[in-house]
Amino acid sequence: MCGIVGYIGNKQAYNILIKGLKRLEYRGYDSAGIAIINQGCKIFKKQGKVSELDALVKSKNLHGTIGLGHTRWATHGEPNDTNAHPHESMHKKFIIIHNGIIENYTRLKKRLEDRGYKFKSDTDTEVLVNLIEYIYIKGKLDAETAVRLALSKVVGAYGLVIACTDEKDKLIAARKGSPLVIGVGEQEYFLASDATPIVEYTKSVIYLHDDDMAVIGRNGMSLRNLKSTKIHKKPIIQKLELDVDKIEKNGFAHYMLKEIHEQPRSIKDTFRGRLRPDVNALKLGGLHYVMKDIIHAKRIIIIACGTSYHAGLVGEFLIEEFGRIPTEVEYASEFRYRDPIIYESDIVIAISQSGETADTLAAIELAKSKGATVVGICNVVGSSIPRATMGGVYTHAGPEIGVASTKAFTTQVTVLIMMAMEIGYKNGAIKEEQYSKLIKELSLIPEKISTILKQGDYIKEISAIYKDATNALYLGRGYLYPVAMEGALKLKEISYIHAEGYPAAEMKHGPIALIDENMPVIIIATKDKSYEKIVNNIQEVKARKGIVIAIVTEGDNTISSMADHVVEVPDTEFALAPLLTVIPLQLFSYYIAVMRGCNVDQPRNLAKSVTVE
Numbered sequence: 268m269c270g271i272v273g274y275i276g277n278k279q280a281y282n283i284l285i286k287g288l289k290r291l292e293y294r295g296y297d298s299a300g301i302a303i304i305n306q307g308c309k310i311f312k313k314q315g316k317v318s319e320l321d322a323l324v325k326s327k328n329l330h331g332t333i334g335l336g337h338t339r340w341a342t343h344g345e346p347n348d349t350n351a352h353p354h355e356s357m358h359k360k361f362i363i364i365h366n367g368i369i370e371n372y373t374r375l376k377k378r379l380e381d382r383g384y385k386f387k388s389d390t391d392t393e394v395l396v397n398l399i400e401y402i403y404i405k406g407k408l409d410a411e412t413a414v415r416l417a418l419s420k421v422v423g424a425y426g427l428v429i430a431c432t433d434e435k436d437k438l439i440a441a442r443k444g445s446p447l448v449i450g451v452g453e454q455e456y457f458l459a460s461d462a463t464p465i466v467e468y469t470k471s472v473i474y475l476h477d478d479d480m481a482v483i484g485r486n487g488m489s490l491r492n493l494k495s496t497k498i499h500k501k502p503i504i505q506k507l508e509l510d511v512d513k514i515e516k517n518g519f520a521h522y523m524l525k526e527i528h529e530q531p532r533s534i535k536d537t538f539r540g541r542l543r544p545d546v547n548a549l550k551l552g553g554l555h556y557v558m559k560d561i562i563h564a565k566r567i568i569i570i571a572c573g574t575s576y577h578a579g580l581v582g583e584f585l586i587e588e589f590g591r592i593p594t595e596v597e598y599a600s601e602f603r604y605r606d607p608i609i610y611e612s613d614i615v616i617a618i619s620q621s622g623e624t625a626d627t628l629a630a631i632e633l634a635k636s637k638g639a640t641v642v643g644i645c646n647v648v649g650s651s652i653p654r655a656t657m658g659g660v661y662t663h664a665g666p667e668i669g670v671a672s673t674k675a676f677t678t679q680v681t682v683l684i685m686m687a688m689e690i691g692y693k694n695g696a697i698k699e700e701q702y703s704k705l706i707k708e709l710s711l712i713p714e715k716i717s718t719i720l721k722q723g724d725y726i727k728e729i730s731a732i733y734k735d736a737t738n739a740l741y742l743g744r745g746y747l748y749p750v751a752m753e754g755a756l757k758l759k760e761i762s763y764i765h766a767e768g769y770p771a772a773e774m775k776h777g778p779i780a781l782i783d784e785n786m787p788v789i790i791i792a793t794k795d796k797s798y799e800k801i802v803n804n805i806q807e808v809k810a811r812k813g814i815v816i817a818i819v820t821e822g823d824n825t826i827s828s829m830a831d832h833v834v835e836v837p838d839t840e841f842a843l844a845p846l847l848t849v850i851p852l853q854l855f856s857y858y859i860a861v862m863r864g865c866n867v868d869q870p871r872n873l874a875k876s877v878t879v880e
């Protein structure tokens with residue numbers, strides 16, 4: 268959940284670190300800190316945004332070519348200057364930045380206190396840095412050995428970077444459960460939670476694996492596995508497929524708005540090399556080795572969290588409709604703790620934008636331990652989930668920096684549509700004619716999204732009317748029920764308006780009691796087999812003086828005459844309608860949040876990657 272960045276080389280570290288922290292701020296933004304190691308070590312920490320830290324430190328003209336930076340999403344200890352990272356050990360021998368949780372920190376802290384250690388912060392991280400120092404001093408060891416031994420006593424997750432004031436020309440990095448990337452430059456190295464702070468300096472990167480520990484000097488580095496007896500591993504340098512302009516706002520007021528507008532392009536990138544309407548073909552290379560098992564599976568289980576879970580719900584309907592394979596969707600956080608029944612013949616599909624969500628990763632490990640075949644749908648190349656799975660499909664949406672997922676959802680659904688079609692076509696559940704029709708319709712989706720985006724100003728006008736609402740209800744049926752849930756999540760998370768997403772028919776079983784003249788009800792009601800039913804639902808809302816904002820198929824006069832506002836989307840196959848109908852809901856939440864003065868890209872209490880349980 269936190270962002271970490273480190274630098275060792277021949278340039279001044281401060282600017283590299285502060286710029287890196289601004290890029291990583293989406294991972295946590297309640298406090299930030301920086302340490303520059305020169306003759307001694309200077310540490311500055313500040314509650315609040317990275318810009319506040321920068322304002323505090325800039326004038327101090329910090330010199331030094333080695334440094335650490337951290338932007339925090341608090342787990343242990345409230346967000347304040349003291350709890351911010353970096354943390355220094357009591358005798359000032361070690362400085363650490365850490366992303367993750369040390370689960371046994373209370374026990375370790377007690378032991379250190381018994382040996383005279385005093386703590387300034389409430390964090391688990393300060394316990395770890397003092398444990399390293401204690402082992403280092405007591406054992407008269409070198410820094411690398413002390414870090415390794417300390418980590419062997421730790422239960423929990425970490426991506427961390429450590430500097431030792433006795434061994435100034437090196438940084439030590441280690442990972443278990445929290446991501447860490449090393450950028451390899453000319454006589455310089457960069458470390459970060461993801462590649463965004465690195466890409467403008469080098470495209471050569473090394474992704475650390477769990478239990479890897481790297482010792483990095485200005486002129487070289489060594490890598491070892493913390494658990495293995497073999498000292499050195501060969502670092503595998505990979506080429507980064509990321510451009511700087513993909514991580515800039517490019518003239519948009521917020522990343523979220525940019526990412527909403529990117530969807531026609533990002534879906535085309537999801538299609539690239541896979542969807543071939545010209546030759547009526549579809550190919551998912553990443554599933555090549557497991558497709559045979561998938562098409563004959565007795566059951567498919569989809570696991571995910573948040574927005575990815577909503578995409579998974581759409582996936583359930585798709586796979587059951589086109590592949591005719593029983594499919595279940597579960598919150599990864601529930602699945603992993605409830606001792607689920609998993610058969611070796613099961614196919615588990617894990618969906619995650621970041622590829623680092625702790626609960627999804629743990630659910631994958633559980634499914635693997637029971638012998639299931641696990642595949643992933645993921646956006647971030649080289650992240651933990653694609654590495655933990657046996658095959659999968661990258662969404663190729665490009666970096667999603669706004670904390671509220673937008674293009675992640677539509678590209679995940681795009682992959683699920685292609686998977687469901689592929690399964691159904693290969694196992695004979697859908698015929699050539701339907702397959703061809705779906706390929707054609709799917710290929711038209713990016714252009715159709717572009718036409719919806721042109722209604723931005725109109726949706727902004729509707730948003731202005733409801734910006735002060737305190738509650739909202741989202742309703743949809745079939746494929747559009749997960750879209751209702753996703754619309755409600757978007758509104759909640761960025762505008763702090765309470766919202767619920769419901770299957771429209773369930774309204775009568777409870778939520779209808781909430782409806783009065785102040786309650787906006789957003790009904791997703793494109794034309795399909797349950798259209799008449801949803802028209803009835805609209806009438807039920809109107810009969811109770813509720814306000815109806817309806818998302819309808821172009822040219823729908825019936826609902827237009829009943830609803831207070833309508834937003835039209837182009838016609839498509841019902842199974843593809845989530846890709847279109849979610850767009851007005853994203854824009855609606857975005858404009859409402861902006862008008863309420865909320866920080867759209869960095870909503871309170873949230874972080875982009877939930878790497879803690």
Ligand code: M6R
Nearest residue numbers: 573574575619620621624671672
């Ligand atoms: O990276 P993941 O897709 O695994 O993240 C899962 C959720 O944390 C995420 O979808 C979250 O709900 C969204 N940011 C909400 O917009």
